[in-house]
Structures are given as structure tokens and as C-alpha cells.
Amino acid sequence: MSPKILLESRQLVKRFGGILATDHVDFQLPQGARHALIGPNGAGKTTFVNLLSGVLTPTSGEIFLDGVNVTGWSARRRAHAGMARTFQINQLFADLTPLETLMLTIAERENAGWSWFRPVGSRSDFVDEAMSLLRQLGIEDIAHGRVGVLAYGKQRLLEIAVALAQKPKVLLLDEPAAGVPEHEREQILDVVAALPGDVALILIEHDMHLVFRFAKSISVLVNGGLFVEGTPEEIANDPRVRKVYLGEEEVNV
Amino acid sequence: MTDMTLSHQPSPEAVKARAVLLGRSRWGIAEIAFWVIAAACYFLLPTKLSLLSEIAILGLLALSIDLVLGYAGIVTLGQGAFFGIGAYAAGLAAKHGAGAGPWSDPLIGLFIGGGFAALIGFLTSFLVLRGSDLTRLMVTLGVALIVDEIVNQAKWLTGGSDGLQGVLPSPVLGIWDFDLFGRTAFIYSMSVLFVLFVIARAIVKSPFGLSLQAIKGNPLRTRAIGMPVNGRLVAIYTIGSFYAGVAGALAAQTTQFASPDYVAFHRSADALLMLVFGGAGHLYGGLLGSIIFRTMQDVLGNITPQYWQFWLGATLVGLVLFVRGGILGLLAGLRDRATRNGGAK
């Protein structure tokens, strides 16, 4: 029996004025997937992720999360239903600390965000979980500093920690390693590899080394449409993909 | 997951982290000293009690703006509307409820004033959910102008531009009558301010309060982690309106008067300035600001009113150009620098 489909898009379309940013995309993501989404710049990868996560509303088409039609749902509702994402450009809270950021995320997940009388930190299970996440990402030593003054690479790691703190069923990583120094890249890969097996994962990435180390399946997006889908070997040996990427960057496997 | 088994025995780092988090909501010495001095003013400045009550009331109004603007980032130029609504509601309750048993008690009046302001705040909160700072600014200003118009035109209810006369509140809890020297007024205003401050303090340091600061920092991400952003903003705007309404009710009860002046633009602007003086986003910003503002007004205004207004404007210009974050922001910056230098050595 094949694993169940956690995330699905049917005939998904997004238009900005006259531009077709997402072109009738049919896409399925099974439980436990390690899927990479690649494509040249401007292919509509981030738009696609924004549609899936509810930041943008599609012009037409439908999105299903764990079998439920979530097309009309807000980003907030999808998050509660088990969808988490990171952003290509860091979207963090500059005036909070990393620990506070995670406390906040865990509190929302556990529906404790409306709690208004007990101080932050009164739930020791939340603190413990937040600290172990920070340790996992190797940033527990900066737990109490202001996020706004952290180095870019550390912010990138926190970006992922926030998404992990949501304990998602589906995780969308939008170029998590962009701009991250080499030694911290390894950390990101380790964290991703250690994720529970039943979480379905989509990775958008330009770094082909990372893509081919991580992915068990790959989709190539060109001009907003799904160009080709397959295993890493199939994609690497597909002459059409090489052609699309020619002039963009070399595909070295 | 492995985390679950660990959570029974928190790591030393987690224990320390918890201490750091909880330490932020512990009362510091400076805080306790602030309130002890405030209470001691009853004996230290017995001739200034009316002024001190007024400062407490203005401080409460500035605190209400701090909750809305300093913490949740909703730019408002119309908080005076809720102050005025609270003042008129409590004033009318005292005027028409006199002798009607428990209904004439000032404490009931506070709830009537605050509750009415909170109701209007709740209804108008939906207007400030979206839009840029500029839109919010003009919308809140517009709402305040509408309230101003209603107060001025509904003469049968509010007394129009003559103000609401004959506000005679009963003794507080049926025991303490308002006296000529403002003793009752001082203790009453100060107690209400303290109670509401403690609640505001708890709110700000709770997960709910933290979520407001997160919304102010990055609404996009707060939605992505599943936070009901609109619900949170409606809640804090309503709470802020309640606080402003209670401040207005206090003003009407202690001065036994309510006038269109309470809802005028300059009321909103003054309260905002106090908060900015003291430091928005700091709990004590509004309180400190109201003390400085009102004292400056008293000293400079005694020379000539124009003098006061000129220096108020000049201070504001200087503050925006040179001192970000008001007095408390300045102090926090200095402390940060001191600890950084200390750490480097």
C-alpha cells in the first residue's frame, strides 16, 4: 500500500495581472516525502510555496491538506492543521530573543497563546522543549540575546527552529541554506535528516549538492508550470532539464 | 519523540532559561521604590494632591496608549475618544444615579465608564486591523472627531460645549467622601492606577503580551505560526479602550465635571506625547511621561502658556531627532552599553 497523500494541489493557478506565476500545477506529496522543488530563477517556486502555505490566495484550483480542502483557509488555520514553513528572507521578531520566539510558537501550537495572567516561562515543559530545539540547532548559547543583532547564519537556523517548533505534518523549507556559511549548512542538513520519518518535506534550493544529498524525489518548475518530476537520477540525466539550466548553473552530480 | 522522555528531567540549561524568563516578571527594587514614593507623596506633598491625582489619571491614559501602540504597534491618535466616553458615561451615571443605592458608587461608575469605552473600542477595533500606520492614524483620529461631534451636538445628554454639570459621585464604597483637599481623590485614583497597572504588567509579561510584541515585529510570521493576529489586536484594542475609559471616569469623578475638552484632539495628542517622552513599549513610559509632562506644564505654564507650548514642541522635535525611545529607551540603551563594555573587560 502506498503512503497516504498529505499535501496535494489540483490545477493550481495564480495570476499577477497578465503574468501567469503558477500554471495549472498538479502536485502530490506523500507522507514521509523528501521532495525538492527546483527551477531557474523566476520559475515561480516561492509563489507556489506561498499558495500552499496560505500567504497568497490562488486565482483558481484547489489545495488539500491531509485530505481536507484548505483552499479558502487562512495561513493561521493551515498552520494549526499541521503546515509549517520557513521563509526565503528571514521573517523573525527582531526585538524578541530566540528563546521567546520559540516559547511563543510552542504556546500557539498548544493553544496557550491567549494565556494572559501567568508569565512567559511558567510552563516548564515549554521551556524545556524550546531549549532542546535550540540545542538541536546548535544555537542554545544565544538563547537570550536579541534576535535582531544575531549573525545572519544564526537567524537562518532560528528560522528553521521556529518551523520545527510547530511540530508540523508538512514542512516547506524555502532556500534554508541560502547565505549560510559552509559549516552551518551541515547543521541544517543534520537537522533535516533527523526529522521524524512521517513528516512530509518540501525543499526549495539552488545548491544542487544539497538537493541531491537530501531529496528522494524532485520536481522541476519552469515558467510557473510543472516541467518534469522524477527521482534524482532521472532528473540529473534528463537532457531537457540540463537544457533549462544551461546558462543558469551547471548541474554536477 | 525523544524530547518527551527528556521533558521529565529538564536539562540544566532549561532550568536556567526558565529562571531567566521568570526573572523578567519579578518586581525589581526600582519598581517597588517607584510605588512606595508614589504612595508617600500623600504625606510629602499634601498641598499638591489634586495635581498628583491628575498625573495618575493622565498616566493611566498614557498606559492605555502604551498597551495599544507601544506593545501591539497600533498607531493611534484617537485614544482621547475613549477617555471622553468613559468620562461622560461615568459622569452621567453619577449625575442620574445619585441616591439610587449601589449604582451611584464611584467604583460602579468606573466599570460603567470603562465598559462603555471598551464596547466602543471593540466595535471600532475592526477598523484598525488592516492598513498602514498612516491609515490607522487617520482612522483613529476620524473616530475621535466623530465622538467629539456627538459630544458637542447632543446637548440634551452631554450639556454640549458647557460640559456636563452636576456630577456628584457618592462616597467611595459608601465610606470615603470626596473632600476639598483631594485626599480621597488621590488615594482613590492612585489605588485604581496601581490595580490596573499590576494587571497590565501581568498582561505584558504573559504569552498573550509576548504575542502582541511579535505581531508588532512581524505580522507575516505570526500568521505562519498559527497565531490569530486579528483576534489578538481586537483584544488589546478593547483592553486599551477600557483603560482609557476608566481614566476618563476617574477624571469625571474626581473633578466632578466632564467637558468636550476631554475628547478633543489635544487630549489624544498630549497623552501620546507623554508616552513618547517616557518611552513607548516600556511599562513605566506612560507614568514617567505624565509626571514629567504635567510638572513641566505646571512650571513653564506659570511663566506664560505660550512658553510651555513652545518648549513642548521643541522637546518633541528634539526627541524625534536625537533620542529614540524616550527617557526609558535612553536608559535601556545606556545600560546595554554598560553591560557590553563590562562583558568585554
Add this chain to the structure above:
Amino acid sequence: MLTILLDGIAYGMLLFILAVGLCVTLGLMNFINLAHGAFAMAGGYLTITLMQQAGVPFLVCLPAAFIFAAVLGLLLERTLYRHLYDKTHLDQVLFSIGLVFMAMAMVDYAYGANQQIVNLPEYLTGRINFLGASIGVYRLFVIVICSLLVIGLQLVLTQTRFGSRLRAAVDDGRVARGMGIDVTRIFAITFAVGSGLAGLGGALGTGIISFDPTFPLKYMIYFLIVISVGGTTTITGPFLAAILLGVADVAGKYYVPAVGGFIIYTIMVLVLILRPQGLFARGPAR
């Protein structure tokens, strides 16, 4: 009826001249200058002083008020305002309210809090019949002057090199900079001219509205309504908005004095919520 309409139009045109500088600076630099009314006040009080103290003819006062306010605007823009462009709207509001307070205090100190009245020259007083309606000569004078100014502004914006650069900068400042347009310079000039127009409006206004030191605060609301209803992407939007506001205000005070202000403010809030780009702005609301 027609008299009220004409009075309203005269008032609306005056409001437009007073507010147009603010609309352009807001659209150009996304800078909200609540002290705009202070420049109008400067023009108004200069006129009052020149006429009462020095006996300068009214028609000479008008250009003098323009120049005075424009120079004042240029000075303040170069020394103070330019530090504010990259700050938050809240900071800009606080800063400009601070300037308003200083201006009010200075005028109050020099002239006192009383309302100032100007004795208009004889040829501008009285009423004449116009299309069967009776209208004050001065109102007609205001309509004529303001119409000429509006036509002139529109010509400058559409026909000159400066105008096309200005429009490009309003549309997208970043792109305009990339094309080598000196946006900073354009802004300084626009700010000065806008302030000058406000000063001229203030001078013209001495015959219609009474001046006292609270003028900048009182009229700030009207300016904000013109902007929120008219939008900042064109000057025809604010023009229509100002005329509407003028007519609605005069008619409202005449027919329904009890609820006039109420209706105007309600419309402003509704427009802000439903069409944040302004009622007459180009393109769909975002």
C-alpha cells in the same frame, strides 16, 4: 442654493491650494507633514501684518506670502525635514506636531490669541449677481485666482520636464533614481513650492476664514480629509475632494448644522477603510 454652491466651491478651491503641497509631498516621499498648516498660517499672518502695520496693498501681499512661505519651507526642509524621511510615520507625526506647537506658541506670543481680521480693499468687497445668484466679489476673486493656479499646476505637471520627472518620482522613487533623476532635489523644490502655495492660500484665506493661532491644528483635519479622499497619486483627485469637501462643509453648516461635521468625518473613515488609495485615485484599490 446657487449662492451656497458658489461659496462652497470658493472654499473648496481655497482648501485645495492650501492642501495640494501636502498631497504631493506625501505621495513623493511618503512623508506626512502635519505642520503643513503652519506654512499657511505664516502666509496669513504675514498678510495681516503687512496690511495692518505697513499698509501694503493686498495684491502685493499675495506673492509676498507665497515667497515668504516657500523660503521658510525650503529652509526647514534642508535643515530639519530631510532627517525624517526614513523614519516611521509615528516619528514624522510627532515631529511635525512638535513644529505645529512651536509655530502656534510663537504666533500666540507675537499676536495674541484673538482672531485677526483683515480689511479687504474696497474693490474686493460687496456682492454681485452672477447667473442669478448673489455672490461676494471676494469669493469670485478667490475662484478665479485658484482656477488659474490649478490650470497652471496641471500645465507644469503635464507639459514640463520638471513635471514629468516629478510624476516619475511619485510613481516609483527607486526607479526614478535609477534613471538618474535627482529625487532629493525635486523633493526640495516641491516642498518649497507646496509650502509657498499654502502660504498663498493662507493669504487668500484671510478674507474668508478668521485667523488665530490654532489655525494649523483646526485645518490639519481638513487637509487630511482632502488627502484621504483624493489620494496622492494625482492632483485632480485632491482637487475634486477639496471641492466636494468645501461644498459639503458650507452646505452642511447651512442646512444641517447639527450633523454636518459628523457626516464629513464618517465619510473620511469609510473611504479610508474601503478605498485606502483614495476615492479618486487611479487604478483599483489595493
